[in-house]
Amino acid sequence: MRKFPINMHLNVDSFLPASDAEKEYMVQMRPSTTFFRDGVKRLLKNKIATISFIMIIIITLACILIPLFWPYKYDKQLGISLGKPVDPTYANLRPFEYGETEQAKIAAGETVFPHIFGTDSAGRDYFIRVVYGTRISLLVGFFASLIVLVIGMTVGSIAGYCGGKVDIVIMRIVDIIYSLPDMLMVILLSAALNNSGLDKLIQGTVLEKIGLNILSLFIVFGLLYWVSMSRLIRGQILSLREQEYVLAARACGAKPGRIIKKHLMPNCIGVVIISTALQIPSAIFTESYLSFLGLGVNAPMPSLGSLASDALNGIHSYSYRLIIPAVVISLIVLSLNLFGDGLRDAFDPKLNK
Amino acid sequence: MNSKMAFYIVKRVLLALFTVFLVITITFFVMHSVPGGPFTSEKAISAEAQKALEAKYGLDKPLFEQYVSYLKDIVTELDFGPSIKTRGRDVADIIADGLQTSAKLGVAAAAIALVFGIILGAVAALRRNKPIDRIIMVFTTAFVSMPSFIMGSLLLILFAIVLNILPANGSTAEGLILPIITLSLSPLSNITRLTRSSMLDVLGQDYIVTAKAKGVPHIKVLFGHALKNALIPVITYFGPMLAYIVTGSLVVEQIFAVPGIGREFVSSITNRDYPLIMGTTIVLAVLIVVMNLISDILYKVVDPRIKFE
Numbered sequence: 036m037r038k039f040p041i042n043m044h045l046n047v048d049s050f051l052p053a054s055d056a057e058k059e060y061m062v063q064m065r066p067s068t069t070f071f072r073d074g075v076k077r078l079l080k081n082k083i084a085t086i087s088f089i090m091i092i093i094i095t096l097a098c099i100l101i102p103l104f105w106p107y108k109y110d111k112q113l114g115i116s117l118g119k120p121v122d123p124t125y126a127n128l129r130p131f132e133y134g135e136t137e138q139a140k141i142a143a144g145e146t147v148f149p150h151i152f153g154t155d156s157a158g159r160d161y162f163i164r165v166v167y168g169t170r171i172s173l174l175v176g177f178f179a180s181l182i183v184l185v186i187g188m189t190v191g192s193i194a195g196y197c198g199g200k201v202d203i204v205i206m207r208i209v210d211i212i213y214s215l216p217d218m219l220m221v222i223l224l225s226a227a228l229n230n231s232g233l234d235k236l237i238q239g240t241v242l243e244k245i246g247l248n249i250l251s252l253f254i255v256f257g258l259l260y261w262v263s264m265s266r267l268i269r270g271q272i273l274s275l276r277e278q279e280y281v282l283a284a285r286a287c288g289a290k291p292g293r294i295i296k297k298h299l300m301p302n303c304i305g306v307v308i309i310s311t312a313l314q315i316p317s318a319i320f321t322e323s324y325l326s327f328l329g330l331g332v333n334a335p336m337p338s339l340g341s342l343a344s345d346a347l348n349g350i351h352s353y354s355y356r357l358i359i360p361a362v363v364i365s366l367i368v369l370s371l372n373l374f375g376d377g378l379r380d381a382f383d384p385k386l387n388k
Numbered sequence: 389m390n391s392k393m394a395f396y397i398v399k400r401v402l403l404a405l406f407t408v409f410l411v412i413t414i415t416f417f418v419m420h421s422v423p424g425g426p427f428t429s430e431k432a433i434s435a436e437a438q439k440a441l442e443a444k445y446g447l448d449k450p451l452f453e454q455y456v457s458y459l460k461d462i463v464t465e466l467d468f469g470p471s472i473k474t475r476g477r478d479v480a481d482i483i484a485d486g487l488q489t490s491a492k493l494g495v496a497a498a499a500i501a502l503v504f505g506i507i508l509g510a511v512a513a514l515r516r517n518k519p520i521d522r523i524i525m526v527f528t529t530a531f532v533s534m535p536s537f538i539m540g541s542l543l544l545i546l547f548a549i550v551l552n553i554l555p556a557n558g559s560t561a562e563g564l565i566l567p568i569i570t571l572s573l574s575p576l577s578n579i580t581r582l583t584r585s586s587m588l589d590v591l592g593q594d595y596i597v598t599a600k601a602k603g604v605p606h607i608k609v610l611f612g613h614a615l616k617n618a619l620i621p622v623i624t625y626f627g628p629m630l631a632y633i634v635t636g637s638l639v640v641e642q643i644f645a646v647p648g649i650g651r652e653f654v655s656s657i658t659n660r661d662y663p664l665i666m667g668t669t670i671v672l673a674v675l676i677v678v679m680n681l682i683s684d685i686l687y688k689v690v691d692p693r694i695k696f697e
Contacts, residue, residue, distance in 0.1 A: 210403075211406070211407065211410065214403065214404075214407045214677065214680070215407065215410065215411060215414075215673070216411070216631055216634075216672070216673045216676040216677065217631075218631065218634075218635040219634075219635070219669050219672055219673050219676070220411075220414070220673075222638075222653075222657070222669075223414075223415060223418055223419070223665070223669050224418060226657045226665065227418045227419060227421065227422050230422045230660065316533065320535050323535060323537075324535060324536075324537065324635075324639065327537045327639055327642075328638065328639065328642075328654055328657065329654075329657070329658060330657070340537075343537065343538065343541060344537075346541075347541065347643065350541070350544065350545065350549070351549060354545045354549055354550075357541050357545065358541075358542070358545065361538040361541055361542055364535065364538060365530075365533075365534050365535075365538060368533045368534070368535070369529075369530065369533050369534075372532075372533045373529075
């Protein structure tokens with residue numbers, strides 16, 4: 036077919052099936068990546084963050100799985116059994132030592148599960164207490180951060196969205212709470228809540244099992260620690276709202292619901308996850324601090340802070356009893372912090388200096 | 389600019405005053421909302437004796453009246469009322485006694501943190517990515533996230549039990565060494581990291597290049613131009629540092645048996661000595677709020693580039 040410069044006819048050749056050589060051009064050399072996958076890749080490249088993450092996984096799995104098969108219970112005083120006189124040889128065992136009845140069993144050829152970390156002054160297996168303490172600390176850290184996240188996100192997004200007077204009022208309240216010395220207020224509130232009549236109120240409910248002290252810790256977190264999270268989210272929403280792509284979406288006629296779901300949330304979520312991840316170690320820290328002061332979990336439930344605090348009494352003869360929870364808590368806080376930093380570097384390249 | 393600065397200072401002072409007022413109010417009402425009162429835990433007390441005690445401490449009056457008189461006593465004569473568990477002593481006396489020891493501890497810890505933090509931070513920045521920088525960064529990363537009670541316990545085990553070179557009891561002057569080190573390590577690490585990053589920032593600025601190009605001596609560039617400007621962000625850390633030292637001293641004084649305000653506070657919580665809890669909380673909170681105020685104002689005054697809101 037001849038080609039004329041001003042031919043209105045379509046060129047039929049353009050509609051021929053593509054040859055293999057032409058198809059080659061369209062082949063994807065590598066699959067397209069999403070924001071999430073990109074972030075994970077960057078995270079895995081960061082050795083410190085990866086090691087921290089593995090550490091967190093190991094510790095978490097250990098404190099979930101070990102109590103399932105461990106032959107001792109965290110609150111079982113080994114020297115005390117029904118119908119027999121109290122056997123005092125079980126208290127304050129050093130690592131891999133045995134109580135009298137256990138030694139008799141070993142002499143008779145039976146195998147007895149060793150007390151890896153010995154026992155505490157009440158004759159309880161110390162290893163399982165450390166495991167339980169870790170479990171409590173992790174749980175408290177996780178749920179406290181969740182509470183902070185939910186409250187902070189709600190208040191922050193309301194302030195960011197509504198703007199105007201609502202924003203001003205909310206932000207003044209946030210400013211005031213922010214200026215309070217947080218740790219002192221936490222101690223004060225926990226001291227008051229622990230002595231309040233709340234324990235009668237929660238008797239018989241699920242909440243009783245959690246214990247009043249942990250519950251008051253959650254209340255305190257819900258009252259005081261949401262402010263920085265809500266500030267962050269408000270700032271995010273305020274700046275995102277003014278972005279060109281939001282304006283473009285609005286110009287195209289997108290409804291507010293779609294703008295929130297498709298544009299604001301995905302851009303906000305990274306920062307939210309990162310600051311929640313960094314909130315966990317600080318919650319664990321606060322819990323152990325309060326437990327150390329005697330305002331944390333209720334006995335006989337152990338937490339890493341209360342274990343360390345109990346060990347302080349026998350520090351001269353049994354210093355390993357303090358070192359073990361101290362090392363565990365440092366490991367948890369350090370690896371969570373480093374992992375959080377890694378997350379921030381990987382998922383928020385804008386923040387990365 | 390000057391009127392703006394004055395306005396800012398007035399605003400900040402008013403906010404600080406309001407915060408102090410709020411702390412007193414919260415402390416008062418939280419402690420008074422606890423049912424039972426401080427005398428219920430004591431055994432064998434008759435109804436009349438209970439009444440007499442309550443009348444003596446003014447607990448029988450309406451709550452709001454108690455609040456107003458409590459507030460008035462604090463503002464006019466720094467009187468926090470009598471301690472309930474330590475008979476015959478005023479809360480203000482106990483706090484003043486405790487503060488003497490705690491102030492030594494806190495000031496020494498803050499001074500050590502500042503001096504060594506700035507030196508280490510500057511060294512790390514100048515020897516960036518060299519072994520010494522790496523070592524400093526590894527240690528500061530570990531120390532920053534280590535809770536004070538763990539640091540204190542580990543130092544106690546290491547120096548007082550294993551090596552046995554320093555006393556574990558903090559009631560003597562020598563015994564204060566370990567608590568001071570414990571309290572200073574975390575702020576020291578924070579200041580080191582802060583100084584390092586702001587020093588790196590400053591060293592890349594044009595005016596450093598200009599100064600070098602003009603032929604200003606190396607030492608003078610470092611101290612006169614770089615470090616002077618790099619220290620401005622460190623000022624903002626004064627407030628948080630004091631807050632850390634105050635809350636840290638609560639447990640550190642417990643660990644090392646230092647007779648300071650922190651130990652009084654902790655024992656007042658276990659003893660349920662409500663006036664003492666309230667008094668200590670308020671005094672410590674005022675300290676933190678004032679320090680935050682000072683560091684905020686200083687930060688804006690020192691650096692003219694920072695805008696006033």
